[in-house]
Amino acid sequence: MTTQNLDIKAFLDQDQKKDLLRLLTCGSVDDGKSTLIGRLMFDSKMIYEDQLSALERDSKRIGHAGDEIDYALLLDGLKAEREQGITIDVAYRYFSTAKRKFIIADTPGHEQYTRNMVTGASTANLAIVLIDARYGVITQTKRHTFIVSLLGIKHVVVAINKMDLMDFSQEVYEKIKADYESFVAQLDIPDVTFIPMSALKGDNVVEKSERMPWYKGTSVLDFLENIRIVSDRNFTDMRYPVQFVLRPDIDFRGFSAAVASGIISKGDEILVLPSYKKSVVKSIVTYDKELDQAFPPQSVTVTLADEIDISRGDMLVHPDNLPRVERHFEAMLVWMDEKPMNLSTQFYIKHTSNTTKARIDLVKYKTDVNSLEKMPVEFMQLNEIGRVVITTSKPLFFDPYKKNRQTGSFILIDPITHNTSAVGMIIDKLDSKNLASRITDVDKEKIAAGQSLIQTEDYQNKYNQKGETIWITGLHGSGKNELAFSLEKKLFDNGAVVVLIDGSSVRSGLSRELDFTPADRDENQRRVAHICKILNDQGIIAIASFISRNDSLRNQLAEIIGPNRFHLFYMDATLDYCKNNKPELYDLIEQGKTQYLPGIDLEYEVPQNAKLVFKPEENSQNIEKVLDYLAANKVFPHH
Amino acid sequence: MEYSLSNLRELEAEAIHIIREVAAEFENPVMLYSIGKDSSVMVRLAEKAFYPGKVPFPLMHIDSKWKFREMVEFRDNYAKEKGWNLIVHYNEEGYKNGIGPFTHGSKVHTDVMKTQALLAGLNKYKFDAAFGGARRDEEKSRAKERIFSFRDKFHQWDPKNQRPELWNIYNARVQKGESIRVFPISNWTELDIWQYIRLENIPIVPLYYAKERPVVEVDGNLIMVDDERMPAEMSAKAKMRKVRFRTLGCYPLTGAIESNAETIEEIVEEMMTVTVSERTTRVIDFDQEGSMEQKKREGYF
16 A cells, blocks of 8 residues: 555544444365455555565465465464464454455354354354355355354355356356355345355455456455445344443442443433333433433443432333343353353353343253254253253343344353353243243252162151152142141151141242242242152151142152152142132232233143042041052051 | 444444453452553543543553663653552562663563563452453464453463353453453554544653664664663664654663654554564564464463
8 A cells, every 4th residue: 555645644534434344254274264364454455564474484384375375374373273274263353445444253164163153253244154166055154154144143245265266157156156045045144145256366355356257246355345234233222231330429420331222312211120210311421522322332421310229230221112121031052161061050141231140941952053953952062052941040131132132142151160151142031831840851860869878768667657759739729738738737646757848838938039930930849849859868758739730840840759759649629619719819810910820821731640639628538548548558657 | 313433433432341341340450551552542441431430440560670761751750640540560579680681681581570570460469350452463373362361370371271252241250369361452453553542642652753762783673772771882883863663662672663753644654654563673572483472371461
């Protein structure tokens, strides 16, 4: 670039106005990816002379490109990588043209580096997918495109490279284009552009090639310089995740944040999450001047008209446009850690400026990155991508990732190693009725472990009973508790060692943080099942009285306790009987003041495998039936 | 209204977000201040991040005792004017023992007076996060550096074991004794820095501007005679030449370039015509291939 005839001040004035495009390059060294990047940088005159002379020296010693300059050497930073001849991390490259500044995230293309590519893609506005014209659309192309679409990149340039080796044939180009188009149709990428080129020879990289007159489009660089990306940001849904509370003196109280999306204006009415308190934006402060409006990705400080308690992790939004405020959601997760997923880990979840604890409830499936097939798995490992259900301890304020990259993304941090174990993109909140049970196979394994020094027989002889669980299921108000309490008394009087566990005692202490959503109901019973197991292990009879709404849950409770020790009894009462017997909750739900009551707005499945079925009206006979049953099964008395 | 930011304003917003994130997540952060132009930009960004409040963490300068005199003077005046909480730390024992580049060579000097002094300074004040002004475009091994770069108890950096960094969500969790180096201007290029200094009118050390200065040619590098500690047989060869510095460090280890650039505009103009990347004027880089990576593993930036 010569500046001799250029007024340097004018140049700088113009230069400081140019914008920034972040892009990702997908492909491997064999596809000519490094050559393309090297040439973009070289041909746009930003490779400094001394770097070039160092390069010539390096090329002769360890280069892979014969006598020609190996552009890849310019790029591969770390020593170990240079020796292996592959890039194994994410490297960021910078170059500018008269129109734009570019940041290239350069990541390796092999499957074992999926996580690196995901990392590079997370900040990119555009992706260049390289295809070797000799091989066309291959597995790798599909994998890369899938990741690009997963991370929500809206613009893809399909660079069909090495056209020089295919005689610059239009037929080859059209075939690859058609193949790619038919594949990409199933993914969510709104803007795809095809450019035939030769990175090595420079065709259609910076200058339009004369050797492909049939191609009417632009060169790669020309395209990158002119594509409009501003409109990709979400300017609709105002989300202001408070990052820092600024309180330099008693007169000033500001809330600093990077605007995540939407536009916040002076005078706007805002609502604070999670307190739902309202106020008005008094000023938008920056070092340079006060602003009337702030938009993403600006970092500003907002003051409010009212004194409300706001801390880091809270979010300001417009009252008529709320994000989801939820503890349960589904997400696409990418596993980044060498250590495989463990479903019993309590992770830290970092989402915008908010950090809380999270648990992965369930892996619905993993997606094979090569075939895009969905496969059932129990847990995920390094580089795997899957759909999961997550529950957090505090609600998150989020939007689906597709609508909002800023408020739809999160990371999971291992509580012990503090590694970033996984990263996720939120699909949406989960309809609570479909929440998965939190009783997992991992629990089953845990149950198998742990053994007492006292033998089961020792307990049985001492107490003259078998430590087993009587689990009574039935609708709310069906008379389960009446049976449970009378049974406890009767067994106690007859000399048995027995413990009764009922909902209210557990809810008041052990499970007091849980609510009555289906997931939390299930979690509550999972805990009860574990108590029953402990009691039974020590020879004690447990009586548990819970609605336990379906077979899937009941079977999992049986798994925890041990199927042979689990005796399921069903209290078969009509809904009318229940409503008469205990009307309070039924009234509330009819008035719309509560929800999630099995038999009303949640399905109650009549158990198929109950050992005994009772009618509530027959309570005294019911006790006799149970005692007979226990004796017949040698539960009590044992001898 | 077009809701778009220029490259510089976008980089500025990103840096402010990073700086605030560290202030919010760490108990005891520090900003390493080298007096150089990148540091000056970083400090301005910190001032912006907390305006109208003060920067809520101290600045620390690791003084190798061989910095240009003009740098030290600039540092002291500017810190006083701005009311910074500035810590100046140096290796007392190394200083007493007279460690210096002329007598002990660049390797020993850098290790004792820079790397060790830095680690001792970080340990002394138990900082759990340290901002640095490094940029990814400076050197090949830095292209892969994270913005939040994890360091173990011994301040070591393991290039094979870096935390993934996605979107603008930074993992700030460390165990006691571990720390994070944070590079808020990672994505800035040298041109961005100059543009920003110009746009924001940020004061910089006058050594960046061309002036007649006494220099000696050593292995192709122009070394300025800054004080009497330069061996007499060396300083005897000094000649006045119009030079300036593209980077600033210890004077015996920092080569000048011949230049007529007396304003930022002229510096940028020169930068775009005389295309030599900036780190070549730092003598320490010539030691061995991948030497910057080596230093980073040992704890130096």
